[in-house]
Amino acid sequence: MxxxxxxxxxxxxxxxxxxxxxxxxxxxxxxxxxxxxxxxxxxxxxxxxxxxxxxxxxxxxxxxxxxxxxxxxxxxxxxxxxxxxxxxxxxxxxxxxxxxxxxxxxxxxxxxxxxVDVNLFEQTTAGTERYIKRLGRKIDSLPPDAPERAGLIERRRNLSRALMKDIHALYxxxxxxxxxxxxxxxxxxxxxxxxxxxxxxxxxxxxxxxxxxxxxxxxxxxxxxxxxxxxxxxxxxxxxxxxxxxxxxxxxxxxxxxxx
Ligand SMILES: [Zn+2]
Ligand SMILES: [Zn+2]
Incomplete structure (x- = not known):
C-alpha cells in the first residue's frame, strides 16, 4: 500500500x-x-x-x-x-x-x-544505448587522426540527441x-x-x-x-x-x- x-x-x-x-x-x-x-x-x-x-x-x-x-x-x-x-x-x-x-x-x-512507463523506457533506450556504447569503444580504439573518427563522433552525437528526444517523448x-x-x-x-x-x-x-x-x-x-x-x-x-x-x-x- x-x-x-x-x-x-x-x-x-x-x-x-x-x-x-x-x-x-x-x-x-x-x-x-x-x-x-x-x-x-x-x-x-x-x-x-x-x-x-x-x-x-x-x-x-x-x-x-x-x-x-x-x-x-x-x-x-x-x-x-x-x-x-x-x-x-x-x-x-x-x-x-x-x-x-x-x-x-x-x-x-x-x-x-x-x-515514465519503466518497460517502455527500457524498450526505447536499451538498443540505442548499447549501440552508442559500441560506437564509443570503436572511437576510443582509433588513432586520433583516423579519417573515420570524426564521422563516428558525429554519428554518436546525433544518436544521443535522438535518444534524448525519444526519452522525453515517454514522459x-x-x-x-x-x-x-x-x-x-x-x-x-x-x-x-x-x-x-x-x-x-x-x-x-x-x-x-x-x-x-x-x-x-x-x-x-x-x-x-x-x-x-x-x-x-x-x-x-x-x-x-x-x-x-x-x-x-x-x-x-x-x-x-x-x-x-
Ligand atoms: Zn496554472
Ligand atoms: Zn528536481
Missing part, C-alpha cells in the same frame, strides 16, 4: 517546498512543506536504521542493490521525498519517493513509481486538472530539457497523487548520504524543489491544485 494513513498534528509549515511558473495561468504555482517535515524525519530515521530502501521486505530478502551504504561512499548521497495528502474519503496519509533510480532500480514496493506529465501532457509541451524556460526532468521526488509524488485522486497537502525532499561534490547538500537536510529540472515542470503539475 503506497498511501500510508497518518493523522496530522502540529502546525502547518507555510514555507514553499516546490514551485514553478504556469504559462496557462500566467503565474507561479507552489506547494508548502505543510505537515511533511515530521514525515520526512520519520522516513530518514527508518532509512538510517534499516540501512536499505526496500523497507518492506524481511532482512533475508533484502536486495543488495538497495542498500544505502554506497550513498555514504564514492556514489555519494541521494534525494528522497514525502508527500502528505488527502484521499477522497478525507483520510490523510503519506507517500514516499526516491529520486531517479536506486542503483539502476526503478520500482521498489512501497515507493511511488516513476512518471507524460499529469496535473490536477486531469491533463496529461508530454514534457516537451509543458516545460517552461529556455534551452533543452535536462535529462532526468521528471525523475525528482516532487514530480514523482505529485504525479502519483494526480493519477490516484489524492490531494497534496505538503511535500518535503531531503538528502541522504555523503555530502555532494558541490557541497550544497548534506545528510538529513531538507531542500526545496530544484530549479533546473523541477522548476520547469512544477507550474504545470501543480495547476488545478486548490491553494497552489
Amino acid at each position: 503506497l498511501f500510508e494513513s497518518r493523522e496530522l498534528h502540529g502546525k502547518f509549515d507555510e514555507r514553499v517546498a516546490g514551485h514553478g511558473f504556469c504559462p496557462v495561468c500566467g503565474r507561479e504555482h507552489s506547494i508548502a512543506l505543510g505537515h511533511a517535515v515530521p514525515e520526512a524525519k520519520r522516513l530518514l530515521s527508518a532509512l538510517l536504521e534499516s540501512r536499505r530502501v526496500d523497507l518492506e521486505v524481511p532482512d533475508e530478502e533484502a536486495d543488495p542493490r538497495l542498500s544505502i551504504e554506497p550513498l555514504f561512499g564514492e556514489a555519494r548521497g541521494h534525494m528522497f521525498g514525502v508527500l502528505v495528502c488527502r484521499d477522497k474519503t478525507g483520510a490523510t496519509g503519506v507517500l514516499k519517493a526516491f529520486s531517479g533510480q536506486m542503483n539502476g532500480v526503478w520500482l521498489v514496493p512501497g515507493w511511488v513509481p516513476p512518471l 507524460r506529465i499529469p496535473n490536477f486538472k486531469r491533463q496529461l501532457k508530454p514534457v516537451t509541451e509543458i516545460a517552461t524556460g529556455k534551452g533543452g530539457i535536462p535529462s532526468g526532468t521528471g525523475d525528482c521526488c516532487a514530480p514523482k509524488l505529485l504525479g502519483y497523487a494526480a493519477r490516484h485522486s489524492l490531494t497534496p497537502l505538503g511535500v518535503a525532499e531531503f538528502y541522504v548520504g555523503r555530502e555532494n561534490k558541490a557541497r550544497t547538500k548534506r545528510n538529513g537536510a531538507i531542500y526545496s524543489s530544484c530549479k533546473g529540472k523541477c522548476g520547469r515542470i512544477l507550474g504545470h503539475m501543480l495547476c488545478g491544485l486548490e491553494g497552489a
Whole structure:
C-alpha cells in the first residue's frame, strides 16, 4: 500500500517546498512543506536504521542493490521525498519517493513509481544505448587522426540527441486538472530539457497523487548520504524543489491544485 494513513498534528509549515511558473495561468504555482517535515524525519530515521530502501521486505530478502551504504561512499548521497495528502474519503496519509533510480532500480514496493512507463523506457533506450556504447569503444580504439573518427563522433552525437528526444517523448506529465501532457509541451524556460526532468521526488509524488485522486497537502525532499561534490547538500537536510529540472515542470503539475 503506497498511501500510508497518518493523522496530522502540529502546525502547518507555510514555507514553499516546490514551485514553478504556469504559462496557462500566467503565474507561479507552489506547494508548502505543510505537515511533511515530521514525515520526512520519520522516513530518514527508518532509512538510517534499516540501512536499505526496500523497507518492506524481511532482512533475508533484502536486495543488495538497495542498500544505502554506497550513498555514504564514492556514489555519494541521494534525494528522497514525502508527500502528505488527502484521499477522497478525507483520510490523510503519506507517500514516499526516491529520486531517479536506486542503483539502476526503478520500482521498489512501497515507493511511488516513476512518471515514465519503466518497460517502455527500457524498450526505447536499451538498443540505442548499447549501440552508442559500441560506437564509443570503436572511437576510443582509433588513432586520433583516423579519417573515420570524426564521422563516428558525429554519428554518436546525433544518436544521443535522438535518444534524448525519444526519452522525453515517454514522459507524460499529469496535473490536477486531469491533463496529461508530454514534457516537451509543458516545460517552461529556455534551452533543452535536462535529462532526468521528471525523475525528482516532487514530480514523482505529485504525479502519483494526480493519477490516484489524492490531494497534496505538503511535500518535503531531503538528502541522504555523503555530502555532494558541490557541497550544497548534506545528510538529513531538507531542500526545496530544484530549479533546473523541477522548476520547469512544477507550474504545470501543480495547476488545478486548490491553494497552489
Ligand atoms: Zn528536481
Ligand atoms: Zn496554472
